[in-house]
Amino acid sequence: xxxxxxxxxxxxxxxxxxxxxxxxxxxxxxxxxxxxxxxxxxxxxxxxxxxxxxxxxxxxxxxxxxxxxxxxxxxxxxxxxxxxxxxxxxxxxxxxxxxxxxxxxxxxxxxxxxxxxxxxxxxxxxxxxxxxxxxxxxxxxxxxxxxxxxxxxxxxxxxxxxxxxxxxxxxxxxxxxxxxxxxxxxxxxxxxxxxxxxxxxxxxxxxxxxxxxxxxxxxxxxxxxxxxxxxxxxxxxxxxxxxxxxxxxxxxxxxxxxxxxxxxxxxxxxxxxxxxxxxxxxxxxxxxxxxxxxxxxxxxxxxxxxxxxxxxxxxxxxxxxxxxxxxxxxxxxxxxxxxxxxxxxxxxxxxxx
Ligand SMILES: Nc1ncnc2c1ncn2[C@@H]1O[C@H](CCC(=O)c2cccc(C(=O)O)c2)[C@@H](O)[C@H]1O
Ligand SMILES: [Zn+2]
Numbered sequence: 001x002x003x004x005x006x007x008x009x010x011x012x013x014x015x016x017x018x019x020x021x022x023x024x025x026x027x028x029x030x031x032x033x034x035x036x037x038x039x040x041x042x043x044x045x046x047x048x049x050x051x052x053x054x055x056x057x058x059x060x061x062x063x064x065x066x067x068x069x070x071x072x073x074x075x076x077x078x079x080x081x082x083x084x085x086x087x088x089x090x091x092x093x094x095x096x097x098x099x100x101x102x103x104x105x106x107x108x109x110x111x112x113x114x115x116x117x118x119x120x121x122x123x124x125x126x127x128x129x130x131x132x133x134x135x136x137x138x139x140x141x142x143x144x145x146x147x148x149x150x151x152x153x154x155x156x157x158x159x160x161x162x163x164x165x166x167x168x169x170x171x172x173x174x175x176x177x178x179x180x181x182x183x184x185x186x187x188x189x190x191x192x193x194x195x196x197x198x199x200x201x202x203x204x205x206x207x208x209x210x211x212x213x214x215x216x217x218x219x220x221x222x223x224x225x226x227x228x229x230x231x232x233x234x235x236x237x238x239x240x241x242x243x244x245x246x247x248x249x250x251x252x253x254x255x256x257x258x259x260x261x262x263x264x265x266x267x268x269x270x271x272x273x274x275x276x277x278x279x280x281x282x283x284x285x286x287x288x289x290x291x292x293x294x295x296x297x298x299x300x301x302x303x304x305x306x307x308x309x310x311x312x313x314x315x316x317x318x319x320x321x322x323x324x325x326x327x328x329x330x331x332x333x334x335x336x337x338x339x340x341x342x343x344x345x346x347x348x349x350x351x352x353x
Contacts (some may be wrong), residue, residue, distance in 0.1 A: 025106040145330065167202075236275060256328075
């Protein structure tokens with residue numbers, strides 16, 4: 001963990017425990033994971049972009065006034081990804097950053113529409129992510145899987161294109177496991193995307209839309225009933241609806257919680273007001289994720305430290321949280337058992353030393 005991300009309210013040895021803890025990450029965006037080094041490199045390569053190439057200036061550039069501003073900035077970084085080689089480099093470097101944090105398995109959310117509409121050839125795009133996935137697994141031991149998401153605000157044209165890319169047997173990449181929906185929620189009702197989710201689900205993909213990040217609990221209900229969500233991206237506003245919390249707990253529908261993201265996009269005012277405690281108290285399966293870590297000045301380890309502070313967790317509690325991520329993943333049973341066992345062994349050794 002980089003020094004600036006050490007939470008002074010979390011004991012140092014807990015930070016060290018987190019740094020070595022094997023983890024699964026279920027909610028993290030491809031372009032949103034570009035480290036300052038990658039962004040600077042791409043910005044220097046494409047000087048017509050408004051993204052600063054100086055990493056120091058990036059800190060200011062990545063300070064957001066609201067969710068709409070965040071999406072504007074996000075799209076300016078999307079504009080830096082122009083060739084299949086940019087895509088391959090980004091994906092491979094993201095996996096390297098994950099491996100450094102002991103991430104054993106990650107479902108990376110990719111928005112292929114944003115790349116194909118900017119002129120990257122669809123076949124070359126798929127080859128680039130698959131090449132990087134295989135190299136990352138062989139070289140870093142981190143297993144990557146893909147979630148293709150619809151950028152909802154871009155309209156039904158983007159939904160059609162994303163569903164096509166995710167279900168066409170000649171294009172669909174081997175690593176694809178799920179189908180999502182992202183971007184702003186205000187004015188972008190979930191039910192209109194039902195036909196596209198139906199197609200993706202029929203093709204064997206899991207349903208993982210964002211919902212309740214920037215709008216109320218009805219959006220989460222819509223994601224569940226219309227899009228047949230198996231997990232919810234964020235789901236922050238579920239805390240306003242006790243019936244919804246009970247439903248999520250009873251059906252074991254996990255929430256992909258990303259605490260620092262919610263503060264950075266101003267979806268939640270302060271970390272102390274974050275509803276993660278209510279989720280946990282209601283028995284909801286909480287998973288910890290980083291969303292767009294460099295843009296939010298965080299990483300997955302820091303999100304675990306934040307969760308430890310907000311939920312008052314010790315090593316065993318953190319290990320359980322990491323196991324929630326494994327349980328909620330779309331890994332097969334032996335894959336889940338392998339990482340869960342690794343978490344148990346790591347924790348037992350740590351506590352015995
Ligand atoms: N916290 C987040 N919550 C929600 N989404 C998040 C979050 N972080 C990252 N995203 C990503 O932002 C994309 C948004 C892209 C988008 O809105 C858009 C609109 C119009 C045109 C185009 C284009 O490409 O031409 C794109 C989403 O698809 C999603 O993958
Ligand atoms: Zn997200």
